[in-house]
Amino acid sequence: MSLYQSIARPLLFRLDAEVAHELGLGALALADLSPGLAAAARRRTNADRPTLRTHVAGLDFPNPVGLAAGLDKNAEAIVGLLALGFGSVEVGTVTPRPQPGNDKPRIFRLPEHQALINRMGFNNLGAQAMAGRLRELPWRPAPIGVNLGKNKDTPNEAAVDDYVAGARLLSPLADYVVVNLSSPNTPGLRALQEPQALEALLRAVRLEVKGRPLFLKIAPDLGDEAVDAAVDVVRACQVDGLVCTNTTITRPFEHPLAAETGGLSGRPVAQRSTEVIRRVYARTGGALPIIGVGGIFDGAEAWAKIQAGASLVQLYTGFIYGGPGLVHEVLDDLEQRLTEAGLSSLQQAVGRNA
Numbered sequence: 558m559s560l561y562q563s564i565a566r567p568l569l570f571r572l573d574a575e576v577a578h579e580l581g582l583g584a585l586a587l588a589d590l591s592p593g594l595a596a597a598a599r600r601r602t603n604a605d606r607p608t609l610r611t612h613v614a615g616l617d618f619p620n621p622v623g624l625a626a627g628l629d630k631n632a633e634a635i636v637g638l639l640a641l642g643f644g645s646v647e648v649g650t651v652t653p654r655p656q657p658g659n660d661k662p663r664i665f666r667l668p669e670h671q672a673l674i675n676r677m678g679f680n681n682l683g684a685q686a687m688a689g690r691l692r693e694l695p696w697r698p699a700p701i702g703v704n705l706g707k708n709k710d711t712p713n714e715a716a717v718d719d720y721v722a723g724a725r726l727l728s729p730l731a732d733y734v735v736v737n738l739s740s741p742n743t744p745g746l747r748a749l750q751e752p753q754a755l756e757a758l759l760r761a762v763r764l765e766v767k768g769r770p771l772f773l774k775i776a777p778d779l780g781d782e783a784v785d786a787a788v789d790v791v792r793a794c795q796v797d798g799l800v801c802t803n804t805t806i807t808r809p810f811e812h813p814l815a816a817e818t819g820g821l822s823g824r825p826v827a828q829r830s831t832e833v834i835r836r837v838y839a840r841t842g843g844a845l846p847i848i849g850v851g852g853i854f855d856g857a858e859a860w861a862k863i864q865a866g867a868s869l870v871q872l873y874t875g876f877i878y879g880g881p882g883l884v885h886e887v888l889d890d891l892e893q894r895l896t897e898a899g900l901s902s903l904q905q906a907v908g909r910n911a
């Protein structure tokens with residue numbers, strides 16, 4: 558058990574989930590004061606891992622384990638997060654205008670299931686504030702993704718304008734861009750995953766995201782045919798890849814908090830998210846890069862997603878339960894699995910069990 562799990566987590570878990578979240582993020586944001594120290598921390602813990610370096614969608618990733626969107630919504634703690642060893646950090650979801658999100662409480666822990674339910678509702682400081690943060694970023698040892706959303710009060714008919722505005726301002730400051738149409742907490746958002754609306758939106762954003770890879774993040778609640786349809790649109794629109802998946806609105810268990818509205822994340826979403834990865838991989842014959850996310854708490858789950866077809870993975874809920882040491886735990890485990898399988902690079906493992 559790590560220091561985080563034995564000391565910090567019991568203290569943090571006595572607090573309201575969002576307060577604990579803000580405390581943790583605030584602590585990480587302090588690393589901004591000393592990028593030199595952060596770089597030293599990353600060097601010390603991030604021993605060179607040549608077999609885990611990977612090249613995806615034209616970008617070099619020092620390792621495949623990234624931070625998923627939603628933790629650093631305003632790009633406030635990138636330096637601290639990179640110091641922990643993440644191979645990429647996805648910031649956002651950011652909307653064109655600042656918005657407060659839903660009423661609190663809006664995030665709930667379900668420790669029995671190693672899960673969270675959240676209905677944050679894209680609380681964020683807006684695209685301008687994020688642009689300022691990214692312009693000032695002193696240190697970029699790994700790709701930074703920007704995850705785009707729409708404001709709650711923008712009707713779906715005008716959603717494309719929000720995504721285009723976000724892309725125009727932020728894509729020049731990002732290494733890659735993600736269109737998020739899969740949050741369950743912005744009313745009507747997920748309807749934009751339907752082929753016709755999706756195509757119009759992705760074509761417009763694609764024109765705006767110049768010379769940068771563009772990804773679409775999809776929900777685990779799409780049926781298999783809907784996943785196929787989304788993949789076909791993504792390919793037709795020259796989008797570079799998919800992030801699979803966001804949180805689920807299903808509740809595959811009984812729990813006093815199961816009736817809370819919102820997206821469920823963590824262990825219970827792992828299996829479906831891996832199935833979606835496998836489905837996307839099969840539909841494209843492996844031609845489209847996949848970022849696999851959902852319920853990664855250890856190397857075994859990361860490995861399952863890579864073997865199902867993910868070139869990169871991300872985690873969020875595992876980080877809340879496992880703490881900062883989880884990144885290196887997963888990386889150590891992946892290195893060992895590659896050696897055991899007799900493989901010399903991560904790329905060789907992608908889709909081996911698709």
Ligand SMILES: Cc1cc2nc3c(=O)[nH]c(=O)nc-3n(C[C@H](O)[C@H](O)[C@H](O)COP(=O)(O)O)c2cc1C
Nearest residue numbers: 625626627650675802803822823851852872873874
């Ligand atoms: C509290 C919370 C907030 C989230 N906010 C966002 C968000 O703003 N944008 C987004 O694309 N995904 C968001 N997510 C989804 C995660 O990025 C991820 O796709 C999902 O939680 C599954 O991964 P996990 O099981 O490792 O958490 C959020 C998840 C949580 C738990």
